[in-house]
Amino acid sequence: MGNMNFQVNLQGIIDLLSNHLYSDPGVFVRELLQNAVDAVTARKRLGHITEGKVAVELFPSSHTISFMDNGIGLTESEIEQFLARIGSTTKKADQDAADDYIGQFGVGLLSCFVISDEIVLITRSALEGDSLEWRGKPDGTYVTNKLKRTVPIGTTVYLKLKPEYEEYAEWYKMYQQLERFGKYLETPIVLTEDKDSRQINDTTPPWRMGKAEAISYIEDSEYEKPMDIIPLKSLIGDTEGIAYILPYSVSLQDEKRHKAYLKRVLLSDKMNNMLPSWAFFVNGIINTNSLRPTASRESFQENDLFYAVRDELGVCIKRYLIELADKDPELFARIVLIHYASLKTMAAEDDELYELFILHLSFETSYGDLKMADILRNHRHIMVTSSFDEFRQVARVAKAQNMMVINGGYVHDLELIRRLPSIDEQVQVSVLDILSFSSRFESLGRSERDEVQPFLDLADRLLAPYQCRSLIKWFEPADIPVLFNINQEVNFFKMMEESEEQANPLFAEVIHVIKDELYEKPYARLCFNYNNPIVRKAIASGDLKLQQNSIELLYTQALLMGNHPLSSEELRLMNESLLQFMNMGLDRNAEVGR
Amino acid sequence: MKNRFQELRRSTWSMPDGKQKLAVLEEMIRVADRYMTEEEAYHARMDYSNAAPECGCPERMLVSFSWCLSKFEKNPGAYSNFYIMWHYKWVLGYVWRMPELSLEQIERIYEDFKEKCIAYGYSLRVYYQKRVSLMLWQGKLAEAADYYKSWRAAKRDSLSDCSACEQNMFGSYHFAINHHKKGLQSLKPILDGKLSCRSIPESTYSEMMMPLLRLGEYDRALETAKKAYRALKGPSYLEEYGTFLQFFTVTDMPKAVKLYEQTIRLGLGSKVGWDRLQYMLSVRIFLKEWSKGKRRKKLAEAETVTLAWLDEEIERLAQAFNRRNGNTFVEDLVREKEKMAARLQAAYGT
Numbered sequence: 001m002g003n004m005n006f007q008v009n010l011q012g013i014i015d016l017l018s019n020h021l022y023s024d025p026g027v028f029v030r031e032l033l034q035n036a037v038d039a040v041t042a043r044k045r046l047g048h049i050t051e052g053k054v055a056v057e058l059f060p061s062s063h064t065i066s067f068m069d070n071g072i073g074l075t076e077s078e079i080e081q082f083l084a085r086i087g088s089t090t091k092k093a094d095q096d097a098a099d100d101y102i103g104q105f106g107v108g109l110l111s112c113f114v115i116s117d118e119i120v121l122i123t124r125s126a127l128e129g130d131s132l133e134w135r136g137k138p139d140g141t142y143v144t145n146k147l148k149r150t151v152p153i154g155t156t157v158y159l160k161l162k163p164e165y166e167e168y169a170e171w172y173k174m175y176q177q178l179e180r181f182g183k184y185l186e187t188p189i190v191l192t193e194d195k196d197s198r199q200i201n202d203t204t205p206p207w208r209m210g211k212a213e214a215i216s217y218i219e220d221s222e223y224e225k226p227m228d229i230i231p232l233k234s235l236i237g238d239t240e241g242i243a244y245i246l247p248y249s250v251s252l253q254d255e256k257r258h259k260a261y262l263k264r265v266l267l268s269d270k271m272n273n274m275l276p277s278w279a280f281f282v283n284g285i286i287n288t289n290s291l292r293p294t295a296s297r298e299s300f301q302e303n304d305l306f307y308a309v310r311d312e313l314g315v316c317i318k319r320y321l322i323e324l325a326d327k328d329p330e331l332f333a334r335i336v337l338i339h340y341a342s343l344k345t346m347a348a349e350d351d352e353l354y355e356l357f358i359l360h361l362s363f364e365t366s367y368g369d370l371k372m373a374d375i376l377r378n379h380r381h382i383m384v385t386s387s388f389d390e391f392r393q394v395a396r397v398a399k400a401q402n403m404m405v406i407n408g409g410y411v412h413d414l415e416l417i418r419r420l421p422s423i424d425e426q427v428q429v430s431v432l433d434i435l436s437f438s439s440r441f442e443s444l445g446r447s448e449r450d451e452v453q454p455f456l457d458l459a460d461r462l463l464a465p466y467q468c469r470s471l472i473k474w475f476e477p478a479d480i481p482v483l484f485n486i487n488q489e490v491n492f493f494k495m496m497e498e499s500e501e502q503a504n505p506l507f508a509e510v511i512h513v514i515k516d517e518l519y520e521k522p523y524a525r526l527c528f529n530y531n532n533p534i535v536r537k538a539i540a541s542g543d544l545k546l547q548q549n550s551i552e553l554l555y556t557q558a559l560l561m562g563n564h565p566l567s568s569e570e571l572r573l574m575n576e577s578l579l580q581f582m583n584m585g586l587d588r589n590a591e592v593g594r
Numbered sequence: 595m596k597n598r599f600q601e602l603r604r605s606t607w608s609m610p611d612g613k614q615k616l617a618v619l620e621e622m623i624r625v626a627d628r629y630m631t632e633e634e635a636y637h638a639r640m641d642y643s644n645a646a647p648e649c650g651c652p653e654r655m656l657v658s659f660s661w662c663l664s665k666f667e668k669n670p671g672a673y674s675n676f677y678i679m680w681h682y683k684w685v686l687g688y689v690w691r692m693p694e695l696s697l698e699q700i701e702r703i704y705e706d707f708k709e710k711c712i713a714y715g716y717s718l719r720v721y722y723q724k725r726v727s728l729m730l731w732q733g734k735l736a737e738a739a740d741y742y743k744s745w746r747a748a749k750r751d752s753l754s755d756c757s758a759c760e761q762n763m764f765g766s767y768h769f770a771i772n773h774h775k776k777g778l779q780s781l782k783p784i785l786d787g788k789l790s791c792r793s794i795p796e797s798t799y800s801e802m803m804m805p806l807l808r809l810g811e812y813d814r815a816l817e818t819a820k821k822a823y824r825a826l827k828g829p830s831y832l833e834e835y836g837t838f839l840q841f842f843t844v845t846d847m848p849k850a851v852k853l854y855e856q857t858i859r860l861g862l863g864s865k866v867g868w869d870r871l872q873y874m875l876s877v878r879i880f881l882k883e884w885s886k887g888k889r890r891k892k893l894a895e896a897e898t899v900t901l902a903w904l905d906e907e908i909e910r911l912a913q914a915f916n917r918r919n920g921n922t923f924v925e926d927l928v929r930e931k932e933k934m935a936a937r938l939q940a941a942y943g944t
Binding site: 251253304307386387388389409411418488491492494495496498499500502503504506507508509510511513514517518519565566567568 | 595608610613614616617620621623624625627628629653654656657658659660661663664665667689692694695699702703706817820824865894
């Protein structure tokens, strides 16, 4: 027995390809346009014609549409081949090779079975004389006939639409689809119904426009006026395009929607990875002649070339910004203002851009939102918090002590601030240690220290169960009686202690090891303000019970003010001391009244 | 307070993986403990267990896991045994990485896991698989080989790692016992794109680079590195970053510098001995090479991370493993890696 071939169920394969490969039934328009344009290109290459043409005609009453081109046409043997070639297309080195065109033709034609139960194709090849008719069905059967009449060179595809897709024979629907996929094609595409005809594609693609023209073009088509246009070009990928800068800020999480064209036919209008991920402040309109599409032709194969092209396009955007900072500082400043989040991401990834942007970027500081240039003008020593919460704890007090503290809690900010010395050696940056923050305040004199020591000892004793230690300093503003600082480790530590109690003996041991050997026990800090009259009075009172209540109330109130969840024990503490004070006030009132 | 809880939860969705995110999740647990039901506190901790390793703090996962496990044991009908066992599986992968835990403790954990697998009707496949790593990285190769056989013979079930991850582990196993060619063969289905999952082939690539260099396949190593480097992101890949740092030290110094700057703080923050040791070892290989030239640039954390400090830190960690394992396997491994690095540097370095 010789070699045998697998028998494949053709109907199954066609069903698979046509109904499961594509995400949108309208892609048949793209495929037919692509086939027509490829045929025209092939015929131009022969030197037979100089002007190609694609004509689409609608026959709504019979739910039929036709696509006609004056391209190279198909010979009888090519027709026989094209279904046989399906699947052999993607591995060819040269996508433009003639036989590949045939294979591509077949795959494209399959997408028509999504919306039609029969494809009729009438063609005459530029290479042979016969006029041919081919009728194919989704079950894989077809007939080929020689026509008696002679048709013009080229191919016409007739589709009778399935009832659920009859809409495609409507003018508005087909116009929309043709425009979507084919508006940048060079070969003229004309849509006709009865006596009405209209050319779809008389526009220059935006990547061939001048800047002003492109801006107004985007404004018309996208209903938003871009801040500027960045030309994109990749030599290795034979790719060009534009990136237009969005006039509003977008978040890193927003879905990117770049438009990608392959040989001027729209591949996808929601391509999210065509530009580097940091470039989320632009939308791209990009045409490539050499990237490879995936089987469904709705995205590109992510091979080395793809990434190389993406990098190259990224460089275009960088270069543009570098030049813009020099040429049009005003526009540059506006872009920074609107797209600081995107630019921060870029600056974090690239040294050159870091130098370019950093002075223009704004940060949240203890003095309010400030540009880095303004921050550096007045401050050589900068502290940065490693979390939003820590910033919140110290911001107000820091300002009152003339300390420049920057909130490093936003994405990238900590990293960006830390790198400041790389552009200015004079600048000192330190990451703020929240637990030692209050020890930077003005210390008390010797005699005052002696005076407050018993009060502090009492506070330490009372607060030890809550992992908190106290100190006293003189700081502004005077209306704040205490500053409570806690770092994240303290929370985690409490969680470890509770888990150790709850866990089974085996894992209690594990937690014990983690707690004792991997982490150091952290204490929160309660810093009394000697500048505050109530604190002074509490210290001076000499009444132990009163002092205890004051400490407990100041502590729990600081927790509440700082949005820290209170444990049941802390809640009890607050209630008791509050009731004590109420009681005292009421007693005095009663005494006065008596 | 339920609102506060939801508000915190929402804020975690847009946060990058890191300590910040864990801090918010910790606050959620505190809120749930104080004001919500035990079930809600349980699920808040399960979320935390999922996030902690991704945020580069696997040791914190042990804390939330322990709490959940005990609640589960007290009331097995109330919670899914699958999810807690799934986390338990991770725990087996972490405990041996901490030299502070004794072999005896680790042994008891493994046995407890095994008993639970049997009790809840799971195959022992995962147990054997985790045993392989446990033995391998103590240098007990014969035991590892036995468990490897049991692993491959045991039935797959829902608790098993996915096929891609397992296939990847077959490769790692062979690399670990210095069968580099066999290892690469095992990885072929992954490289051909036949098997993949959330973390495969990303972690496969980084595992292959050094073996490829050793086998003299320089170009393939470079190509693999390029692919892998693109895919690697986030704080959960410290060991992998170390591998890259070594690799780039040989092949592309500017890239090595960049990677060092991006990851050194992550490394300094790591509490897990094994990961820290592997990473710091790569840093030492990098810094030695870096220090050979005259450099104007000052590296990040230059005050802390000096060669002397690294020597001390690596010695401290290696000794901790020596004491725990009762052998010098890890210390020898360190030495061997450095020798290999020097050899590669001589062969390919510029």
